[in-house]
Amino acid sequence: MADGARRGLDLDLWSYRILLGLLGMLALVIMVGPVLIVLAISFTADSSMRFPPSGFSLRWYEALFDPVRSSQIHRAAINTVQVGLWATAIGTLLALLAALALARARGVAARSADTLFVTPLMLPQISFAVAALVFFSMIGFEAAKPAIVIGHVVVCVPLVYKTISASLSQLDPALIESSASLGASRLRTFRRITLPIILPGIGAGAFLLFMASKDNVAVSLFLSDARTNMLPIRMWQMLEGTLDVRVAAVSGVLILATLVLMLAMERFVRISDRLR
Amino acid sequence: MAARVTMPEGRFMLAFPMLLFFGAFFVAPLLLLVAVSFFDDPDITVPGLSQYTGFLSDAFNWRVLGQTLLLGVKVVACTTLLAYPIALLFLAAGPRLRRVLLMLILVPLLTSVVVRTFAWIVLLSREGVVNSLLLSLGIVGAPVQLLHTELGLIIALMQIELPLMLLPLVSVMARLDPNVVAASQALGAGSWRTLVRVILPLSLPGYAAGVLLVFASSTAAFVSQSVIGGGRLIYMPLFVYQQATTLYNWPFAAAISVILVLAISLVAFGINHLGRSARGNIHG
Structure with a gap:
């Protein structure tokens, strides 16, 4: 009996931790990701805004500071x-x-x-x-x-x-x-x-x-x-x-x-x- | 003793500049707005109720109002799904990780809404990240149109408004007594049961505050609505803007603004009421 209860408790604890961890990480990625993607795109070598960019360049910063x-x-x-x-x-x-x-x-x-x-x-x-x-x-x-x-x-x-x-x-x-x-x-x-x-x-x-x-x-x-x-x-x-x-x-x-x-x-x- | 009597009054004088400023530049313009809305013609000469009767008798306007409020509700629902996992992560974290999480919440909060909207234009495009993710997971067979659709707008606003939901939620989590959670578990409730019976009810005041902020902000999120929603989806803010600046119909723009404030206040009042009765249930 005690053993069964213990296993139940472990399942409860681990299912909670794993699900919370996964969902929390996913939510954090969705929250911060877009900002990082914009930052990455600003260094693109392309003339259109694609992600991921095909190469690194500062050309758009040069254009901006002109x-x-x-x-x-x-x-x-x-x-x-x-x-x-x-x-x-x-x-x-x-x-x-x-x-x-x-x-x-x-x-x-x-x-x-x-x-x-x-x-x-x-x-x-x-x-x-x-x-x-x-x-x-x-x-x-x-x-x-x-x-x-x-x-x-x-x-x-x-x-x-x-x-x-x-x-x-x-x-x-x-x-x-x-x-x-x-x-x-x-x-x-x-x-x-x-x-x-x-x-x-x-x-x-x-x-x-x-x-x-x-x-x-x-x-x-x-x-x-x-x-x-x-x-x-x-x-x-x-x-x-x-x-x-x-x-x-x-x-x-x-x-x-x-x-x-x-x-x-x-x-x-x-x-x-x-x-x- | 004499000092004690005069001190509060003397100190109160310090609020005078701000009161004067708010009276002149906040209360007065809003009163003027209400007054202007009760005129029938764009030149503001004939007083009357025609702006309100005109607004309320046109089905198109009702649809715009309904669509706007519904957008707010949908965004609140989606934001909740992202906010709670992060808030629960915050609750489980130690002091150092909590600081890191708060900084992560600050990054999007302090980044301009225009920048975040721009991010979603790139993410939601046909060749964008969202579409390639859906394709590689086999959820869709061909790229789907997300830009200029309500679904795309809701996805974007879900991220854009998330920090506003998280701040009050996280502050409630920070004040939540860890002993309450420990007691629940010591008494044999598992983690899920503790979540549903203890943590969620205790977080409701913070959640209600977050719901209010997200609702008010997403119904008024002009840039995202017009750039990601596109021209075919019309919401109240764009409607007000068109009337005020391109058609110069101030009385009508004023009337729509007043109706928007009333509609949002009504929803806010409802949420507040729900929040209060929920709190009553926990303690009583």
Whole structure:
């Protein structure tokens, strides 16, 4: 009897482990594989996008970095970085102040504000994009780039707000109280105690905001004009057209930059701990 | 003592810039959107309900709305099949492997949606990886058309939305008390029984959050819908875009946007409700 039960248990355990292992591996391959395949294709020697490529070359990167032939892509990339940096600076500052104000606040007003600040995450971005387009047109706000920055701040700021709030909620209030009871002013307590502790959270949130801004399609699409093309929109146009292989090279640059930034952020602020 | 009374108010002032910003650039545009949707003509002069009655009385619009919501449901179902094995792997893993898994989830999450969509154009083409895999496994005799079909779109979105399902699911797994699993096994429940009776119910709050994110994101996934779905499949976001930017019919675009928000909120509310009653069942 005991022997039979034991064998049953082993079968149960091993069938679970093997099936879970296989399915998990398969799912991981499906999740990460496409990104690696794009990276491989960007080094193709062919003039069409086939996988696997027939040979290795840097010809599409050369075409991409050619200042004359790819000037439109370069301009779009510069716009994207500029907008991303502005949105990150403004969004991080606003979110930091708001998170400091609302951390541990329990009132109805505070909870409502807290909910409001993360609402853009749940709203279909396209609806907000139409709203922003109508709004900016009706108030006569013509400048495309500042409008895109504002739009990006709205849709991306919940990421940094949530990250900073999470690090504030882990801050031990006893530290603040002892600092105050030892006679430190509130500004001094903030600078010497709170800020150093939540700094990694601020860094991680700012990073996530920048990454979300550089990938934004909906808001950029509605608010950009002919002169302010953004990189994801430009790439989309290249995909809809004649499948320009330079798309693979742009993607390759983006993927490599993302990997490098991600590993750096993991090293300095443990980004993997802050996603939850 | 006096400091204690004034401190919370003084601190609350710090939220003012963000409140002002959200009021001016988030709440005001959305209110304006709702207001504009209640006008009958593209010049926004005659107030009326004709945009809504017009939308609701045309079968084509209902089909687009239904197709969009159904797409979200199908993508959620497929994403679930990939997300749970990874989340369970995460649950079984030690701290170092957990970090590696989180980094692997981050790679696609931080890679532009346009790049991931582009990957699927290559993968789903006639000579693409998916077709050669199906051919070599003998599942199909000749290459099948996947690009510009709903099936192809669902396959692509399944991967594109996967990280959004995984983040909340993995965070629930990280907080799951290992003693609960150990207790279940010590009491004689096997691994499968523990999975079905203990782990899955406890993961439901995270799963519900993931379902919401994936549903909202896949119904609004414009680039994938238009590039992989092709011109014949029309979903709500593209519909809104056409009305707003090529036809300049703002009131109609506004009305469709409002309907999209309402439809998604309704589904979100339903999921939240289900999630809450499921949680109630575990503890009660």
